[in-house]
Amino acid sequence: LTAADLNAQHHLTVGGVDTLALAQKYQTPLYVYDTGAIRQEIHAFKAVFEANDVNYQISYASKAFAAVAMYQLAAQEGIHCDVVSGGEMYTAKQAGFPMEKLSFHGNNKSLAELTEALDYGVGCIMVDNFYELQQLANLTAQREQHVTVMLRIAPGISAHTHDYISTGQEDSKFGFDLNSGQADEAVKLAQAAPYLDLVGIHCHIGSQIFELDGFKMIVDKLVTLFARWQTELDFYPKIINVGGGFGVKYTSEDQPLLPTEFVDAIVKETIAQTQAHHVPMLEIWIEPGRSLVATAGMTLYTLGASKDIPGIRKYLAVDGGMGDNIRPALYEAKYEAVLAKDPSQPSDEVVSIAGKYCESGDMLIWDQALPATQPGDVLAVLDTGAYGYSMANNYNRNPRPAVVFCENGHDQLVVQRETFADLTRLDVPLTATEPIK
Numbered sequence: 376l377t378a379a380d381l382n383a384q385h386h387l388t389v390g391g392v393d394t395l396a397l398a399q400k401y402q403t404p405l406y407v408y409d410t411g412a413i414r415q416e417i418h419a420f421k422a423v424f425e426a427n428d429v430n431y432q433i434s435y436a437s438k439a440f441a442a443v444a445m446y447q448l449a450a451q452e453g454i455h456c457d458v459v460s461g462g463e464m465y466t467a468k469q470a471g472f473p474m475e476k477l478s479f480h481g482n483n484k485s486l487a488e489l490t491e492a493l494d495y496g497v498g499c500i501m502v503d504n505f506y507e508l509q510q511l512a513n514l515t516a517q518r519e520q521h522v523t524v525m526l527r528i529a530p531g532i533s534a535h536t537h538d539y540i541s542t543g544q545e546d547s548k549f550g551f552d553l554n555s556g557q558a559d560e561a562v563k564l565a566q567a568a569p570y571l572d573l574v575g576i577h578c579h580i581g582s583q584i585f586e587l588d589g590f591k592m593i594v595d596k597l598v599t600l601f602a603r604w605q606t607e608l609d610f611y612p613k614i615i616n617v618g619g620g621f622g623v624k625y626t627s628e629d630q631p632l633l634p635t636e637f638v639d640a641i642v643k644e645t646i647a648q649t650q651a652h653h654v655p656m657l658e659i660w661i662e663p664g665r666s667l668v669a670t671a672g673m674t675l676y677t678l679g680a681s682k683d684i685p686g687i688r689k690y691l692a693v694d695g696g697m698g699d700n701i702r703p704a705l706y707e708a709k710y711e712a713v714l715a716k717d718p719s720q721p722s723d724e725v726v727s728i729a730g731k732y733c734e735s736g737d738m739l740i741w742d743q744a745l746p747a748t749q750p751g752d753v754l755a756v757l758d759t760g761a762y763g764y765s766m767a768n769n770y771n772r773n774p775r776p777a778v779v780f781c782e783n784g785h786d787q788l789v790v791q792r793e794t795f796a797d798l799t800r801l802d803v804p805l806t807a808t809e810p811i812k
């Protein structure tokens with residue numbers, strides 16, 4: 376948090392808008408984004424590629440935060456997006472996002488989804504497995520419609536183990552296995568399918584990655600592979616897609632590299648390896664999700680009840696929780712919160728932030744220092760922009776919060792708050808007064 380995030384009243388701001396005013400105007404819980412910060416991250420990625428003078432594509436992994444307005448923002452910035460379901464694809468379409476800039480991922484795309492992708496004319500399908508490859512070969516032949524594809528490879532490299540070349544990561548539901556020859560087989564099948572235009576290879580080694588090594592290793596491994604494929608299969612991939620996963624700073628304990636440092640290393644390694652292996656220089660694609668939106672977003676809550684267990688712990692409860700941010704419960708993810716009315720006040724009490732859901736695991740933050748609070752105070756949980764709204768749910772029949780974009784001192788509602796009526800909209804009452812026969 377910097378001084379620039381506070382206004383003259385010492386209130387926390389987002390995109391130049393007072394968070395207390397936002398809480399008042401839209402109620403809480405509320406997701407708010409500084410869209411200028413998202414644009415800055417995009418520009419920073421672009422600048423690294425351009426400084427290295429390489430062909431590239433930034434494809435926003437929209438699972439991190441998908442809404443019509445977000446696809447519009449991506450379109451404004453001229454970047455690609457990746458989608459992983461018919462629902463994300465439909466949302467992008469509704470946003471008027473250019474379909475040729477869409478990539479479609481997923482390890483079990485349905486025939487309906489593949490058909491939808493072809494109907495829409497999505498730019499690229501990331502083929503994950505043999506079943507999909509066959510379905511897509513058949514579908515495109517029936518329709519006499521070409522489609523651009525990349526193959527997703529499981530490179531046998533895990534970013535989360537100390538031993539990067541762990542067989543552990545081979546044991547993944549995603550992608551064609553490399554070591555057993557399945558990737559070669561997939562290339563041959565794709566080459567033989569007259570309507571599949573195979574342009575490149577994709578892999579993704581994990582998320583919230585803090586080290587460069589894993590990325591360098593996939594570049595080395597893929598370029599070595601491409602050199603062999605040139606001679607053995609007459610296959611010259613044009614694109615190397617290294618996926619996403621660039622880590623972000625959630626708490627003061629996190630010391631990630633800048634996303635741009637990852638990309639710079641990836642680009643330099645690709646240049647070095649292609650030269651070393653006599654492979655034509657590749658177009659480099661990245662798929663950042665978290666690193667584009669996480670720190671640009673925060674969630675505003677109102678404090679309510681508290682419970683002080685002497686000598687043990689003080690719980691402060693907010694009006695949201697695991698329904699709007701399941702990451703602490705699911706991954707033991709850590710966040711930090713500040714008081715919106717004066718984040719720079721000295722924090723002299725250690726508290727834990729509980730949600731309002733009927734589950735002991737519904738905790739947003741364990742043991743963090745905060746200034747003295749009152750019920751009704753607005754609490755901002757920071758850096759919730761990725762996998763917060765996109766993983767929100769209606770547990771306990773709580774409506775999902777609204778989403779507001781803020782930029783240059785202006786705010787715009789981009790997702791409405793769900794209502795109780797929305798919660799029963801799909802419910803169908805029993806028609807009989809007796810057991811269903």
Ligand code: LLP
Nearest residue numbers: 436579582583619620621662663664665762
């Ligand atoms: N590309 C592919 C193929 C992916 O599977 C993912 C994330 C990304 C790109 C984007 O990764 P990112 O840059 O966001 O790390 N729900 C989890 C994260 C799951 C990520 C799944 N795949 C969380 O909340 O931490």
